[in-house]
Amino acid sequence: MLRIAVPNKGSLSGPAADMLHEAGYQQRRESKELRIVDPVNEVEFFYLRPRDIAIYVSSGRLDIGITGRDLLIDSAASAEEILPLGFARSTFRFASKPGAASSVEDLKGKTVATSYEGIVAGHLADNGVDASVVHLDGAVETAIELGVAEVIADVVETGTSLRNAGLEVFGEPIMKSEAVVIRRKGAEVDEPKVQQFLRRLQGVLVARTYVMMDYDCRVEQLEKAVALTPGLESPTVSPLHNEGWVAVRAMVPAKEAQRIMDDLYDIGARAILTTAIHACRL
Ligand SMILES: Nc1ncnc2c1ncn2[C@@H]1O[C@H](COP(=O)(O)OP(=O)(O)OP(=O)(O)O)[C@@H](O)[C@H]1O
Numbered sequence: 001m002l003r004i005a006v007p008n009k010g011s012l013s014g015p016a017a018d019m020l021h022e023a024g025y026q027q028r029r030e031s032k033e034l035r036i037v038d039p040v041n042e043v044e045f046f047y048l049r050p051r052d053i054a055i056y057v058s059s060g061r062l063d064i065g066i067t068g069r070d071l072l073i074d075s076a077a078s079a080e081e082i083l084p085l086g087f088a089r090s091t092f093r094f095a096s097k098p099g100a101a102s103s104v105e106d107l108k109g110k111t112v113a114t115s116y117e118g119i120v121a122g123h124l125a126d127n128g129v130d131a132s133v134v135h136l137d138g139a140v141e142t143a144i145e146l147g148v149a150e151v152i153a154d155v156v157e158t159g160t161s162l163r164n165a166g167l168e169v170f171g172e173p174i175m176k177s178e179a180v181v182i183r184r185k186g187a188e189v190d191e192p193k194v195q196q197f198l199r200r201l202q203g204v205l206v207a208r209t210y211v212m213m214d215y216d217c218r219v220e221q222l223e224k225a226v227a228l229t230p231g232l233e234s235p236t237v238s239p240l241h242n243e244g245w246v247a248v249r250a251m252v253p254a255k256e257a258q259r260i261m262d263d264l265y266d267i268g269a270r271a272i273l274t275t276a277i278h279a280c281r282l
């Protein structure tokens, strides 16, 4: 049975459970459940603190985990990212009162508050900057107002939390993060059960980002039309009963669907339809 760690709380928890559900896995019914077995798919899910997941996976007791890239790096656990999942996207940045600092070099001799000590200490060392790091569990934006630190390093998504605290980011982003699937370093990646799990999640990612497009066009316009909708491999082209016309079917990125429909219409394609993809295996 494949043993998988899933975030039990926080920003990663809901979207991770949604993705697993979309991939056909049974998920817990109550937020207090710590462990469930999905007998049909032969998977056991362990609901753990997101911060602890890389540690469990690196120990080899669990085969796979879903966590944030920033949490993985911060933990320094012997685990590696094998599939980015596209949700819980954020940037990890320094911030301070306006004008207090403008680059990592300005941090020399200062105190930085963060929940991600591993990332911050590593970044300061890489830049040869000697600064103190104070660990706080959360709500680090308040640390400056209360005099615990001059600078913070934290997760930024919309920037609302920083604005509300009267803070501004400075310097280059320290890292970009999103939810990722992780495995123990050196673990056998081509194990069939693991590969099947990854294919299912990749199927969800594709179903979320692509739509199926169908349209009719005149044979003379086919090359132009196919250039607009090349599909993943190559579009399906079928003859229509009316001579001189073909029906074309191809997957297109959902974000570009409306523009592609306009362009197809302009070259004479008609009956242009898009439909959602519910599941897929590439
Ligand atoms: N506002 C946010 N937007 C996107 N991702 C976020 C946000 N806040 C945290 N994350 C991501 O969630 C992961 C941290 O999860 P964790 O559960 O530890 O913190 P949290 O979501 O802030 O929850 P809490 O602070 O309530 O415990 C990291 O990968 C981080 O990048």
Ligand SMILES: O=P(O)(O)OC[C@H]1O[C@H](OP(=O)(O)OP(=O)(O)O)[C@H](O)[C@@H]1O
Binding pocket: 137, 138, 139, 140, 141, 154, 155, 156, 157, 158, 159, 160, 161, 162
């Ligand atoms: O840029 P924003 O959209 O404002 O999002 C970023 C904020 O979200 C998270 O905080 P959370 O609400 O999890 O509280 P915490 O700081 O206690 O973890 C993170 O730690 C930032 O504070």
Ligand SMILES: [Mg+2]
Binding pocket: 138
């Ligand atoms: Mg938080």
